[in-house]
Amino acid sequence: xxxxxxxxxxxxxxxxxxxxxxxxxxxxxxxxxxxxxxxxxxxxxxxxxxxxxxxxxxxxxxxxxxxxxxxxxxxxxxxxxxxxxxxxxxxxxxxxxxxxxxxxxxxxxxxxxxxxxxxxxxxxxxxxxxxxxxxxxxxxxxxxxxxxxxxxxxxxxxxxxxxxxxxxxxxxxxxxxxxxxxxxxxxxxxxxxxxxxxxxxxxxxxxxx
Numbered sequence: 320x321x322x323x324x325x326x327x328x329x330x331x332x333x334x335x336x337x338x339x340x341x342x343x344x345x346x347x348x349x350x351x352x353x354x355x356x357x358x359x360x361x362x363x364x365x366x367x368x369x370x371x372x373x374x375x376x377x378x379x380x381x382x383x384x385x386x387x388x389x390x391x392x393x394x395x396x397x398x399x400x401x402x403x404x405x406x407x408x409x410x411x412x413x414x415x416x417x418x419x420x421x422x423x424x425x426x427x428x429x430x431x432x433x434x435x436x437x438x439x440x441x442x443x444x445x446x447x448x449x450x451x452x453x454x455x456x457x458x459x460x461x462x463x464x465x466x467x468x469x470x471x472x473x474x475x476x477x478x479x480x481x482x483x484x485x486x487x488x489x490x491x492x493x494x495x496x497x498x499x500x501x502x503x504x505x506x507x508x509x510x511x512x513x514x515x516x517x518x519x520x521x522x523x524x525x526x527x528x
Contacts, residue, residue, distance in 0.1 A: 323436045326475035327368070327389035338371060345505040346521055347372050347431060350458045353525050354427050356380050363425040363450060365415055365443075366433025370396035376429065377404045384425065385410045386418060415443035418450055426455035432507075434461045434486075435478040441489045448493040451528045457495060459486065459524040462507050469511065486524045495526025 350372065356362065360380040364373045367385030369392055377383045377400075385408065387393050393410045400408055413419035415430075415437045428447045437443040447457050464480040471477070483500045490498045503521040510516055 323475040323477070324388045327387075328391045332391075332395070338368070341509055342432070342507045342521065343505060344375070346460050346503055347375050349503045349505070349523060350429055350431060350460050351375060351379070353458045353523060354429070354456050356427065360427050361425045362427040362429060363418075363420060363447075365418070365428060365430040365447065366436065367396060367410070368392045370399055372429050372431045373408065374400070374404075377407050380407065380427075383408050384420065386413050386415075386420070388412065388414050416446055418446045420450040422449055423452040423455075424450050426452045428455070428457040430457075430459045430461075432461055434459055435476050435480060438477055440478060440481075441492065444489045445493045448495060448528065453528050455528045457490070457524075457526045457528075460503050460521055461486075461524075463520040463522055465517075465519050467511070467517065480519065481522075483522055483524075486522070490524055490526040493526075495528060497525075497527045499523075499525045 356379040358381055361382045362376050362380050364383060364385045367373050367387045373383050373385045385396060390412060397410055411419040416439050428451050434440050451457055462480040464482050470479060487498050487500045501523060503523045505521050507519045507521055
């Protein structure tokens with residue numbers, strides 16, 4: 320299995336084009352709708368990549384902290400950011416299971432298509448809980464469990480998606496309440512080595528601190 324940092328460093332210059340082939344802006348629209356961002360929101364975007372989620376959150380929030388383990392991804396995200404949004408955005412290099420954030424530093428946590436790259440997903444969710452202030456919200460958007468083992472080699476995935484019930488248990492174990500898990504209303508699309516089209520359902524998981 321590929322190392323996720325090595326993989327994302329290597330694809331960073333092409334990631335926006337690659338990502339567009341996988342999923343549309345509908346997934347981030349759903350996540351933002353679930354959180355209900357306002358001018359007082361201080362958000363963390365975990366696995367920010369080249370800033371797909373962050374660029375939509377920043378105009379609505381007071382501050383956004385983008386976290387990723389790929390220096391090249393963060394560099395591209397920073398270079399793309401409009402000048403007017405730069406005072407509201409901070410980028411930090413770090414891992415999901417050891418977030419470079421203080422306890423209760425933010426009141427909204429986003430993790431879009433990131434959790435399946437975590438070595439220990441429960442630990443990553445517990446880290447998201449640690450940095451989320453009381454009254455804050457976590458929204459995870461990711462793919463449903465699937466049988467395509469080649470995802471581990473081709474895209475450095477540690478997990479072949481997730482069962483919704485398992486994610487629900489993880490959020491509860493991490494201290495979130497009023498947990499909701501459901502369909503995000505959109506799919507992740509890709510092709511296997513033979514060119515066969517694959518469409519994977521995307522779910523959301525929401526919890527309150």
